[in-house]
Amino acid sequence: MTAIFDLTVIGADEASFSAAAVAARSGASVAIIRPRKRKNMAATYCDMPNFVWRRLDLHEYGLSLERVSARVTLGPDGATVTTYEGVRETKALLAQNDKADHLLWADFVDEMKALEAGRKLRDAATMAPKNGAAGFSLFSGGVRDCAALGQATGSCAAALNDYLGDDALKTHIAAHALGPTGLGGGEPGSALALSEFFDDHAWRVRPDEDGPSLLSTLETACKDSGVEFFTKDLTEIARDGARHVVVSLADGEKIKTRYVLFASPGAAQKAGMRASVCPLAGHGAATAVLRIALKRPMPPAAQNDKAVFQVLDGVGDLQVAREAALDGRLPENLPVEFEYAANGDVLVRTAYCPAAFRDDDGWREWTGQDRQATARRMIDQLARRIPEFSANVRKTKIEVIGAISPDRPPIVAGSGFADNENVIVQPNRHNAVAAAVRLVDRVLAGE
């Protein structure tokens, strides 16, 4: 058994490293466990709020970031909807494109940001409270809080219908807000994604092409802050008395720790762990990430290689895809997100894959053929919007996160959330880094 840590972070993404580094700088003893096999499949874009940047002094590492230029949805028949970080800029663009919703845009964004009940609900779902049933005490709020709670626990499609009229704009927002979570537009709780999506910290960034990568910079920042790294696979997490948990690693080593944090459900799913109870966790689905190397450079979609793109026909397709994934099938009309990496590769992602497949004989694991078929379908979806895309694909590499084996036991011993209150799993978040850092602050402050 090694030393006792205050916090053990499991995962190898930006949110995990940021949370670990911030905790270590606050004086906590922190360990990071990252899987042995890693592929360079991470999205090039993630959020990096100013307050984390300042607390980790990231400018000292020669890092400089650029912001995503726009969120773009490639709709059917060449229709494109674009929104920008600035509310005024987006409003002007909507007005220019004759979208009547430009009149409501600013109010809509403000109201979605103000869904405070949503934040409380997410926090309650992420960690067990120390002082009473915080999640359930949402009911005790005033009438306005309850109205917001009703809205936040409802469906994304209903919230969008309530405010907006233009179908293409609704599709665009639903695609970007729900795409990373793998939720359907009609699912209860999917409206939570809207308040996340419009959060000030949710706008994504990426490092300059010439500078160091964000992930490697954060890794260095962790090491400089005294975080101890374990590059080993996880085998079990079990309680040790009332206050501690013991994390067992593949070579038999055990780490005793006060708290375990999975900063993203991806990290938890990679460890074979059940995701958070938050509606945004996207239960029962897996995420596929496909890196596509092209034969020859081609002009970026919408002439914008610094944007994040979604491919979706209509809001309803998200629900259909979600139901197919839960049913153990690969959705026909697979919603996909893509972006251009600095080297010209195309990174495609979808959270609407089944966690396991179901055929006549029952549930079965993912196979190599399933991976190939998924890659093919992701390429087809892009080809529906980008002419001659299929013919230009040189090489692909696919990773599936969250695939489960129907017979595999969960990695966390004990039953239920209540028994594992020291194990914290973040749901899918648009502002994963900001949320993970805030969460760690709260945990270490003993809230």
Add this chain to the structure above:
Amino acid sequence: MLSRRRCGWSTGCLPVSDVENKPGAGRIEGGIDAIVIGADAEGLTAAAYLGRAGYNTILLEAGVEIGGAVCARELSPGQSYVDGEHLISILDPAVIADLDLYRHGVSYAARCLDTAYFFEDGETLQLGGDLQMAAAAFDDEEAGPAFQKFITEVFEAAAFCRPGFEAAAAPASDIEKAMRAAPRALAARLNFFSLAPAQEVLDAYLPDGPLKTALLSEAGFRSAAAPHEPFSFMTLIRRWSGEIAGLQGACAYPQGGAVAVVTALRRAAQAAKVDIRAATGVASILIEQDHAAGVELEGGGQIRAPIIVAAGAARRVFMEMIGAANIDIGFQRAIMAPTPQLSSGHLHLALKGVARDEKTRGHMNRRLVYAPPPEALRRAFADARAGRVPSDLMIEAVFPDVLDEEAGGDKTQLLSAIAHPLPFDENPGADRRAEIEKNILANIEKFAPDIEDRIKARALRLASDIAKSTGTPAQDYTAPPSIIEQVALARVAGSAGYVGGLYFCGREARIGAGLSCAAGRMAAKAALFEAKRGGRAA
């Protein structure tokens, strides 16, 4: 239109020509302390509470029937069935005690109904009506201890949550205090139970098997939240927070059916000297200086009273009877939120002769539930939402005449069933009705084989049918959304749009499917509390 001077600040008044031609059109009735609009179970409860407190109360009902959706109807000559509800599970015990309902005629033909679950593979599982005892006696080495732990922890959470389910008008600080004081382990469980999908909670507690399938069906029954979706476990918590004759989580069949409870409520109201007026529709609620001042009747004339309790649907009460101009915009948005496009269907069958099949005969004195496999259940919700009639449906059925001798007809047997989930149709055509009936019967066959050959008469009651009988829009009878959404909406609706003297106990103020009466009690209690504090009624 009437001038403002003549009808106060109300909206929605009748055209002058219509009003002036009706007898009593110009009449203003005074000397009334409280008016209750809508004579369903909640309205009757509120009226009875106000009457017992010594308030001169009038109960107005637009239709001719008292009792709302719950009433007795004829199925075939000499054979009737109870429409709306066939069992009692979440009836507020405080209402029974406060209104002395036992003295007014409530009695239980079956107080603690056992449940027999039937599964696709032909297996059956029987659970006693007292679930805590059933769990203690559950005969399975693996599932037994797990079930016992599950029931203990869930029942503790359900009992703790009970005030939250009737808290539409309770002061927020009281709930806050109670929730904050919850022991840590219970608090963590409450978080888990209130947010997680039922599937997730059951996975955490129970091994795969018939017990889990049965409880999964219970969690999805009569709710728009599918068991694999967030917040769905609360449906079960709500059901098990109920208490029938001191037994938590039990189901009962009242002597005479659920309609007997409504009859007892009517008697309690009459005993409290409530003036019940059927066929008296309300056109608008009069608002003067942000305070309810009385009602304008559809036939003309006004009744003035400082307390108004409304039991109709919020859209009708606030948007039509009061008018959007007098209502807070945030409140409007909350009550106008779209309702889930899912519903339940009731099928009542008069059967010739007696059941010969052992499977049926062995369980006729129980609550019978067909629990489809989890995958089929998920697909059923997806189908119903997409407007298709699912082939697999959850069924809850009883043989009322076996439980209650008075319910049986001459040489016939009655079966009352509720099927869920069904798509919601405002006006279902004949083909649609036939398809729904066929699928419900196919699922009933799982526990009552060859039943089709015995059917003598049948009544399919969909949301639109019940709405037609009560004279309300079909939207009022869709399946309720998740319990969290309902609690949130109930607290908003309970504020009655910040109109002083107005209290609301309609559909939006109710939490959970079934006959509860808690909203009526809370609305009346809030009215009495305000009046005692020095409101206008004092």
